[in-house]
Amino acid sequence: MSGGKYRPPAVGIVVLHWNAYDVTRRCLESLRMRSYPAARVYLMDNGSTDGSARQLASEFESDGFLLIENGDNLGFSAGNNPGIRRALADGCEFVLLLNNDVVCIEANFLDHGVASAQEDPAIGVVGGKLVRWPETTKLWSVGGEVGWMNERFLGLDETDHGQYDAPADRSFISGAMMLVRRAVFERIGLLSEAYFFGGEDREFGVRARRAGFRLRYEPQFLAAHEAGSSHEAVRPEWVYNDSLSRILFRRRNQLPWSHALWRAAYFLYIEWLFPLRHFARRKAYLAGIDPEELRLVLRDAWRDSRDIERTTATTLAEYRKRHGATRGAR
Numbered sequence: 001m002s003g004g005k006y007r008p009p010a011v012g013i014v015v016l017h018w019n020a021y022d023v024t025r026r027c028l029e030s031l032r033m034r035s036y037p038a039a040r041v042y043l044m045d046n047g048s049t050d051g052s053a054r055q056l057a058s059e060f061e062s063d064g065f066l067l068i069e070n071g072d073n074l075g076f077s078a079g080n081n082p083g084i085r086r087a088l089a090d091g092c093e094f095v096l097l098l099n100n101d102v103v104c105i106e107a108n109f110l111d112h113g114v115a116s117a118q119e120d121p122a123i124g125v126v127g128g129k130l131v132r133w134p135e136t137t138k139l140w141s142v143g144g145e146v147g148w149m150n151e152r153f154l155g156l157d158e159t160d161h162g163q164y165d166a167p168a169d170r171s172f173i174s175g176a177m178m179l180v181r182r183a184v185f186e187r188i189g190l191l192s193e194a195y196f197f198g199g200e201d202r203e204f205g206v207r208a209r210r211a212g213f214r215l216r217y218e219p220q221f222l223a224a225h226e227a228g229s230s231h232e233a234v235r236p237e238w239v240y241n242d243s244l245s246r247i248l249f250r251r252r253n254q255l256p257w258s259h260a261l262w263r264a265a266y267f268l269y270i271e272w273l274f275p276l277r278h279f280a281r282r283k284a285y286l287a288g289i290d291p292e293e294l295r296l297v298l299r300d301a302w303r304d305s306r307d308i309e310r311t312t313a314t315t316l317a318e319y320r321k322r323h324g325a326t327r328g329a330r
Contacts, residue, residue, distance in 0.1 A: 010091055010094070011039040013039055014084060016099070024043075047073045068082055070082060075197055077192055077195055088185060094182065096177070105223060123181070125181070126218055127217050129223075131224050132225065169215060188207045195248060196313065198246075237316045241316055247301065
């Protein structure tokens with residue numbers, strides 16, 4: 001309206017927490033410093049057992065942060081979805097999914113994210129430059145690409161020297177920091193709960209692009225990410241979960257004939273290419289697990305995926321029971 005005062009669109013910031021008081025508190029403290037005026041934080045507790053959720057709620061209640069208790073460890077999508085619903089019900093025009101191990105290192109980070117989204121109503125999802133914490137000269141993600149065989153984060157572990165300082169469209173945006181326009185949720189629904197952790201952001205990107213939305217990377221939308229603070233990536237059950245998520249993502253988003261070819265190719269990777277890859281990168285690639293034991297974990301996931309439509313905490317607990325939580329760990 002001509003001459004009217006600009007009112008920034010309301011943003012609901014959804015942060016998922018589970019038994020990690022120090023990590024989540026650091027994230028919430030950084031959000032206290034944000035310059036964006038029209039935002040509310042929804043702290044989602046996934047059944048913490050250490051009293052940390054209530055402690056955080058008491059510390060940040062005066063800042064308007066709202067605690068929502070899920071009652072159990074529901075995983076990433078099912079843990080975040082109630083917060084997304086509440087933010088939308090409260091009238092938010094955007095929802096920012098933010099991992100609890102993200103540190104907002106610049107006060108105006110969200111201003112840049114919202115401004116990028118408002119450049120074009122077709123921009124449905126905005127992701128930013130995620131650097132590593134505390135080594136902020138290293139990149140963690142600048143968005144991702146989905147190819148026929150695999151999907152990957154761009155910029156992972158590269159030294160940041162400005163090579164990704166231009167905005168660009170992406171195939172998917174990391175769920176660690178993903179700003180989503182309300183219209184996207186209204187058109188395609190919430191995060192898929194087929195995944196316990198991992199894969200949901202790829203699928204959300206695929207669905208959003210199929211619905212006609214653009215996914216935008218904005219380098220000034222900047223934060224730091226301490227990846228892996230919520231779980232140990234080299235533990236066999238997490239390797240199992242990651243492999244299941246990859247298989248589920250492909251099965252749910254490929255045509256049947258294409259998925260049959262992909263599944264055969266993935267089996268060949270497990271049996272033949274993976275040992276060669278591990279040998280070539282033995283000091284870098286999932287160090288801490290014997291390569292043969294790791295290959296067996298991948299084979300388990302490939303076999304079990306035939307009968308699994310959804311991964312949950314129970315799926316992983318049953319795997320631990322069958323094989324032991326420390327199988328293959330040194």
